[in-house]
Amino acid sequence: MEEKFSFRKFKMEDLDDYKTLFSIVYSTTIEDDFFCWKNLKNPDRDNEALIYLVLNEKGKIVGANSFFPAKLTFQNREFLIVQSGDTMVSSEYRRRGLWKELLKYAMKDLKEKGYGAILGIPISNSLPGLKSMGFEVLYEMNRFIKVLNFKNVLTSKLQNVPGIRLLGRAVDFFYGLLSFRKCDHLYDIQKYDLSDTSAFYDGVTSEVEQYIVNITPDRIRSIKDKSYLRWKYNEKPNSKYEMIIVRDGHAIIAVLVVRVEEHLGNKSCKVVEYFVDKSDDLDVAMKYVLNDYKKSKFSYLSIWDFGDEIVKRAYRRNLFFKQDLDLYFTVKLLDDDLRFLYDLGLLHIVEGDADTA
Secondary structure, eight states: OOOOOEEEEOOGGGHHHHHHHHHHHHSSOOOHHHHHHHHHOOTTSOSSOOEEEEEOTTSOEEEEEEEEEEEEEETTEEEEEEEEEEEEEOGGGTTSSHHHHHHHHHHHHHHHTTOOEEEEOOOGGGHHHHHHTTOEEEEEEEEEEEESOHHHHHHHHSTTSTTHHHHHHHHHHHHHHHHOOOOSSOOEEEEEETTOGGGGSSHHHHHHHHHHHHSOTTSEEEOOOHHHHIIIIISSTTOEEEEEEEEETTEEEEEEEEEEEEETTEEEEEEEEEEESSHHHHHHHHHHHHHHHHHTTOOEEEEEESSOHHHHHHHHHTTOEEEEEEEEEEEEESSGGGGGGGOGGGEEOOGGGSTTO
């Protein structure tokens, strides 16, 4: 007899079963505090976790798909979308079409709740299934990397090679010459540790919030007010972020959020958010940020590429290396009135919009 399956939304009593499936599929555990932060505390959610489940005849969870809501703004209009997040099907239940049925079930409910589109950042193995469900691939993504300290990188990987430290210093000197560009205008750079709760209650954060609201009215972007920034970068467990503010006099010209990490003795950072009003300002901001983290002995800085020409210009002028990623930016409309989401040139999407940032 063919096994029957049921579909429903997640309830808190499912948590242990959900965590078990997660650990099997992803070969890692998800802690309770991280699960709650990710699925229950997002300020844009609708008072519940947007997780959809497949259960077998015994009531055991054999598949799940989570979604993460966001509010987008474009031309003074606000609308709700979701990003597809953790997708999993138990190995013994794959190739039965369960994921497609689950996605159909989820899309119906999401549309009824008023969500207008689903954004996804899948790997290539997931693309055929997504395309068959109507997802459009807008961009094949890349990562751009700037090595800040070749000596650190080379010695950490080739520490037993004679003369490697000297070689690293020589490469650092050479790239320093290539990267040098005289700047006749002085800018002020401020750095804030976003793990410090007080940073979200002072005048600086309010000023940043107002700056973000006023820029790029002709671009589609997520609404990132103080409550969103606090949730994303202050309340996230076991993560460290810094906010970089670049000023020309008293006026803000750029704001960046940087995630700080350390692995095998190498300190690294990635730009997960950038807000600029003028295209040249990102180039200026990136130059100052690179210099600041280089002085702080960081090994490299990276940033995702979603096809934004403003960012590509900053990569080129600051001598970043391009690294291919097996990641794609996809969109599935639930509301045909949002067809402008297919225009990549209108979108301001950054790594900070991803559930993994």
